[in-house]
Amino acid sequence: MVDAESFIPDAKAEIVEAIGDDNAVIALSGGVDSSTAAALAYDAVGDQLTPVYVDTGLMRKGETEQIRETFEYMDSLRIVDAKDRFLDELDGVTDPEEKRHAIGEQFIREFEEVARDVDADHLVQGTIYPDRIESEGTIKSHHNVGGLPERIDFDGIVEPMADLYKDEVRDVARALDLEEIISERMPFPGPGLAVRIIGEVTEEKLGVAREANHVVEEELEAYDPWQALAAVIGKATGVKGDNRVHGWVVAVRSVESRDGMTARAQEIDWETLQRIQSRITGENESVARVVYDVTHKPPATIEYE
Missing domain, CATH: 3.40.50.620 (HUPs)
Structure with missing residues (x-):
């Protein structure tokens, strides 16, 4: 040290x-x-x-x-x-x-x-x-x-x-x-939200990623993660009200690490995960579902791209 x-x-x-x-x-x-x-x-x-x-x-x-x-x-x-x-x-x-x-x-x-x-x-x-x-x-x-x-x-x-x-x-x-x-701020990638969006970066995806990341950072602050984030990873079918929607899929990720070279996915309680998905889907009409990433580094990297 x-x-x-x-x-x-x-x-x-x-x-x-x-x-x-x-x-x-x-x-x-x-x-x-x-x-x-x-x-x-x-x-x-x-x-x-x-x-x-x-x-x-x-x-x-x-x-x-x-x-x-x-x-x-x-x-x-x-x-x-x-x-x-x-x-x-x-x-x-x-x-x-x-x-x-x-x-x-x-x-x-x-x-x-x-x-x-x-x-x-x-x-x-x-x-x-x-x-x-x-x-x-x-x-x-x-x-x-x-x-x-x-x-x-x-x-x-x-x-x-x-x-x-x-x-x-x-x-x-x-x-x-x-x-x-x-x-004490958690890491944020230099390329920003661009690497938390799979595929082309658009203003719509950026809006989803920005709001979802804000929710995740707020809700997981008590867990003191090395890094917590939300990524827009694609689209899937969902239901909002009485309507079928083909909306964005947001992946939530929270990891523990010492130096970022390796990392372990955090165990987050079910109530917190449900509150996160409720806020993300409720505050953004274009989000159809939220998933939680349980993959360690390796084999995954911390960021999505």
């Missing part, structure tokens, strides 16, 4: 050495990894750093407002509305790896545009060790590692936490006195 108190000054020194007198941008998603990296880098170089939150349209409910409130102390914070551009890039894309690469490339292009505006030469990222392991192997690419395009218009990429596991990042976040809503 990393010693957070000694890691922090070393990481800041690494950031200062890498950036020097130049400017940098950092990809800020609101998750614990990018938020911790942003806090480290901002403490290290101040307004030489421009934190960039890109609203991809693939985010959790209320995410943009939460980012604005949490990081308003960073005077250089930029919030970029890129929803239409990301959805255009994902139009017709169904393959999971193609999705990740399309999202990774669009992220970089958004950061490059801000970097040109602020004359930044470096990109800081919250990449952690499991991201590198999964991308360097054959499991899946991460949008900020294996999902990066070959052409990147930055002199350097700075990854101060590339050797840390998720629980170690949380220790660093706590040592930096980040708000609990950040330090």
